[in-house]
Amino acid sequence: DRKGRYPGCEDHLRALYDLENTSMIQRIKAIYYGWWIVLACFVVAFYVAGIIFYGFTAFIEPLVEEFGWSYAQVSFAASLRGLEMGILAPLVGFMVDRFGSRRLLAFGVIVVGCGIMMIGLTRSLPMFYGAFLLIALGAGGCTSVVTMTAVANWFDKNVGKAMGVMASGFGASGLIVPLIVWLIGTYGWRKTSIILGLGTWIILLPLTWVIRSRPETGSPAPESTGPQTAGESAEFAVEIQFKHAVRDKSFVFINLCEFFRMLSLAAVVTHIMPYLGQNGISRTTAGMLAAGIPLVSIIGRFAFGWFGDRMEKRYVMAIAYCAMALGMFCFSFVHVRGSLYLFLFFFSVGFGGIAVLRGAILREYYGRFSFGKLMGIMMGFAAVGGIIGPTLAGWVFDTFGTYFYIWLIFCGTIGMAIVLILQVETRSGSPRSAK
Numbered sequence: 001d002r003k004g005r006y007p008g009c010e011d012h013l014r015a016l017y018d019l020e021n022t023s024m025i026q027r028i029k030a031i032y033y034g035w036w037i038v039l040a041c042f043v044v045a046f047y048v049a050g051i052i053f054y055g056f057t058a059f060i061e062p063l064v065e066e067f068g069w070s071y072a073q074v075s076f077a078a079s080l081r082g083l084e085m086g087i088l089a090p091l092v093g094f095m096v097d098r099f100g101s102r103r104l105l106a107f108g109v110i111v112v113g114c115g116i117m118m119i120g121l122t123r124s125l126p127m128f129y130g131a132f133l134l135i136a137l138g139a140g141g142c143t144s145v146v147t148m149t150a151v152a153n154w155f156d157k158n159v160g161k162a163m164g165v166m167a168s169g170f171g172a173s174g175l176i177v178p179l180i181v182w183l184i185g186t187y188g189w190r191k192t193s194i195i196l197g198l199g200t201w202i203i204l205l206p207l208t209w210v211i212r213s214r215p216e217t218g219s220p221a222p223e224s225t226g227p228q229t230a231g232e233s234a235e236f237a238v239e240i241q242f243k244h245a246v247r248d249k250s251f252v253f254i255n256l257c258e259f260f261r262m263l264s265l266a267a268v269v270t271h272i273m274p275y276l277g278q279n280g281i282s283r284t285t286a287g288m289l290a291a292g293i294p295l296v297s298i299i300g301r302f303a304f305g306w307f308g309d310r311m312e313k314r315y316v317m318a319i320a321y322c323a324m325a326l327g328m329f330c331f332s333f334v335h336v337r338g339s340l341y342l343f344l345f346f347f348s349v350g351f352g353g354i355a356v357l358r359g360a361i362l363r364e365y366y367g368r369f370s371f372g373k374l375m376g377i378m379m380g381f382a383a384v385g386g387i388i389g390p391t392l393a394g395w396v397f398d399t400f401g402t403y404f405y406i407w408l409i410f411c412g413t414i415g416m417a418i419v420l421i422l423q424v425e426t427r428s429g430s431p432r433s434a435k
Contacts, residue, residue: 033212034154038166040210041147044105045169047203048142050176051116051196052135054294057273058180058287059119062189069125071274072394078270078386080132092140092379097372101150102211108141109208113200120193142204145379148359149372150211159363164305164356171301171352174294181287250365250424251374255381257321258358260417263385264328264410265351267393269293275403279334292344297352304353305360313361314424317354321421324350325414332407361424 060074096104115135122128140146147166155162183192269290276286300320307316327347330339362374389410396406 032154034151034162036210037150037154037212038162040207041150041166042169042172043207044109044142044204045147045166046173047176047200048112048139048173049170049294050173051180051200052112052139053170054173054269054290055177055180057270057290058177058184059189060270060274061277061283062184063128066189067125070394070398071271072391072398073125075270075390075394077129077132078266078390080129080136080387092145092372092376094373094376096146096149096376097370100211101146101153102208104141104146105150105211106141106205106208108138108146109200109204111135111138112142113197114138115197116200117194117197120190120197122190144359145372145375148375152359152363152371154212158309159360161305161309163359164301167305167352167356167359168298168301170355171294171296171298174291174297177291178287181284248366253420253424254358254361255378257317257354257417257421258378258382259385260413260420261321261324261351261354261385262382263389263413264324265389266386267389267406267410268328268331268347270390271393271397271403274397276334278403289340289344293348294352296344296348297355300349300352300354301356303349305356308357308360312426313357313364314421314426317357317361317421318418320350320353320357321414321418322350323347324354325411325418326350328407328411328414332404332411 056078060071063069063074064071092104112135115131115133115138118131118134119128122131148163151162151166152159180192180196183195187195272290272293273283273286276289277283281289300323304316304320323346327343327345327350330343331347333339334343358378359375362378363371366374393403393406397403
């Protein structure tokens, strides 16, 4: 102390400090490296989905007011954005299995940033569509196919939990929607696009260096964190060849279910703010509700991911589709007291759970070595729904002056997904054996 008492105390305290720091570093190193990849993919999903998927609804009304475009014309851009899940998704699936996730992720981040900034420079409808084509090209490298493949390559029995955490980034991205609404109100939609585009480069590019291909190609995690201690295995005994998987009727059913899911989901997240505005809800409140959809979906992503690791996944997915259909029905009657809250809970929890389980069921049924290709094909089916849904909803509103009919139709299409997912064959192994 100051009076010189207790000599050597300072050295003792310094030794304790060094010991505590050393043990902390050891604890960090002991974490299975796959979880760092999950964290990086979480942040990528959070930012990209928040801007180009959930946040786009905040741009619709300012664009219509400035250029006089119809709702169908503006929402068609959302369909072009969906090309990253359509034409490009199968190609991305093959590329990620061949070149790894890191290269595609870095390319995607750079291109998406350029596309977002190009929106702010828009002077015509073709230029606006061109910006979204550029976003679609880049988003193929930094959305579901790449991030889910990166996670699936590092996890085995805990794949449901890992994908649930990673996919929660898409859910948490709803937090960006109120920020976008505020930025547009403060700086205008053009400057907001420039700010968001630059943020894509600054925040996401450093995260691409966290991504590694597979444990057997060099895991930074200590070798002691193997299957017994970390719960993950570097080798998987049974794998389904790609040519056998695509012939499996269950694979076709799963893809059709994803088509029906995205048909309604893309329409809702694109048109929710105009729809609520038509029903007398303020723009600020509508923006908060739009943000609530992905945020509440986090409940479904964790809950259904957890149940999917313990129960047969097709039954868990059927429950999730039922919740989504109930929420869609409530959305049709938004003017009824309490219906909006029921929609927000059931629809969000349902689609969030499916977002996790679609990758988990592929990983469990067909293995990991063709996961990127199979996920790419699934995203292609989803993109067809994502392209049709927003444009069809916009056309219905332009034609009939109401969204009511299209929401009821989407209730029926989700019901078809429930029937299809129950037709998926019970798995007979982990992963299943091809017949």
